[in-house]
Amino acid sequence: MENLLKELKKENKERERRLNIADRKILTDMMGYMKAKKVCEYDVEQVRRTIIRNTLKSYNRKKNLEILSGGDYQAYCDRLCADMRGASSKELILTRGVTVILAVALMYGVRLLDVILGGGNFMKEPVEMSLGYLLGTLAVLLGTLVIYAYVQKILKGNSKTMTTAQGLGIGVILILIVAAAYAGVYFLSDVHLFYIVWWIPAVVLLAVYVVFRILYIQHVNMLAKES
Structure with a gap:
């Protein structure tokens, strides 16, 4: 049976390995924060993909996830999750x-x-x-x-x-x-x-x-x- 969530998680996990250790730790905290909001799990993984993509791009500018999030990952997640669907x-x-x-x-x-x-x-x-x-x-x-x-x-x-x-x-x-x-x-x-x-x-x-x-x-x- 096709499992789109599993495929997205696998894709995110592979890309996440390209982040540095500190950013992976912050990303883990972000995922816990977003899941605590009782939102759609698939949407959480989509936002996770966006965060990983933006972080990898920031490395070209000598930045990291902590700088990208403005030092407040919760506010950063809130902005990314503005249109996220709530968990039914x-x-x-x-x-x-x-x-x-x-x-x-x-x-x-x-x-x-x-x-x-x-x-x-x-x-x-x-x-x-x-x-x-x-x-x-x-x-x-x-x-x-x-x-x-x-x-x-x-x-x-x-x-x-x-x-x-x-x-x-x-x-x-x-x-x-x-x-x-x-x-x-x-x-x-x-x-x-x-x-x-x-x-x-x-x-x-x-x-x-x-x-x-x-x-x-x-x-x-x-x-x-x-x-």
């Missing part, structure tokens, strides 16, 4: 959905590993699902969403770097996530809910992931052709 509800649902699917898959992989470490064989026997495991998984998912929202809020701010207090805030959230997940597993693992054959969740997660990816690619291709 469909795009947000599909992208967030893929993240959730991958997070659940990771937690399920941890559960299968736990079975092996406990001396079991999940390929021969059904996997037990306890209340503690499900609550631990829920704690990790909710915690991940909280961290994501927190980082998005930081990127939307005026500061170009993360402050010590903000870094500590993320650390505290991580500690709370681990503590909540561990508490659920430790105190409620004895509360049995059901058994399930190991490959059923794997097949379901893979199928849902593929569907979400196909729908997202189709959606972005449509946006790319409209731009």
Whole structure:
């Protein structure tokens, strides 16, 4: 299936290698800033292409991206993104959905590993699902969403770097996530809910992931052709 966003990202990645190290660092910060604005991902990559092209041209005039942006990359991005399309509800649902699917898959992989470490064989026997495991998984998912929202809020701010207090805030959230997940597993693992054959969740997660990816690619291709 044609994937116009993937092709554009590949093109940008190849051209980005021609930038110097300092400019690549600034460009990474720019991408984080623009994505925090919840705009169309394809448009972000188009702006990224424009920034790379303008920066490479500036080298001929003995300038760089920091000079080109006037020392304020956020204002520079705002000017370039003036006509950028906002991310639709469909795009947000599909992208967030893929993240959730991958997070659940990771937690399920941890559960299968736990079975092996406990001396079991999940390929021969059904996997037990306890209340503690499900609550631990829920704690990790909710915690991940909280961290994501927190980082998005930081990127939307005026500061170009993360402050010590903000870094500590993320650390505290991580500690709370681990503590909540561990508490659920430790105190409620004895509360049995059901058994399930190991490959059923794997097949379901893979199928849902593929569907979400196909729908997202189709959606972005449509946006790319409209731009």
